[in-house]
Amino acid sequence: MDQLMSALADPERLKLYARIVLDELEPRDEDSPTVRKHLGRLVSTGLVERRPDGTLRADPSVFRRERPAEIHPAVPRRLTGFFARGRLTSIPVRATVRHELLVHLTDTLFDTERTYTEGEVNDAFRTVHEDTSALRRYCVNDGLLVRERDGSSYRRAHA
Structure with missing residues (x-):
């Protein structure tokens, strides 16, 4: 609220x-x-x-006030405050919390065995937040997504 x-x-x-x-x-x-x-x-x-x-x-x-039961069950409890109606409302400033959020997003939005174009990565992130470039950049910087040197594709990093 x-x-x-x-x-x-x-x-x-x-x-x-x-x-x-x-x-x-x-x-x-x-x-x-x-x-x-x-x-x-x-x-x-x-x-x-x-x-x-x-x-x-x-x-x-x-x-209308949301009841805790309405929060999407896949979102880790610690991150529920960053979501409203299934969408990310803000990107955490604290690096540790942001990293936890990015792990959740990459686990949820991307398959480990697939390569994605930048447009596909943006489309996936856009389902939860409009600032796709920030989410993409944070994921690459945190080592969760690997970007090819020529920028042609992305893939999830191996765990």
């Missing part, structure tokens, strides 16, 4: 959220860098969802 309130604490973001709730946001408005930035935060916290047809919808269910 704190993440939701934090996302709405910015007056510009709150106005954008109101426009989405009232269905007053035009598709051309999304071309603005400021709108894109604020929209990214609203989407990442689950306040707004993008439908398959590209339209935006404010989801009021995010204001």
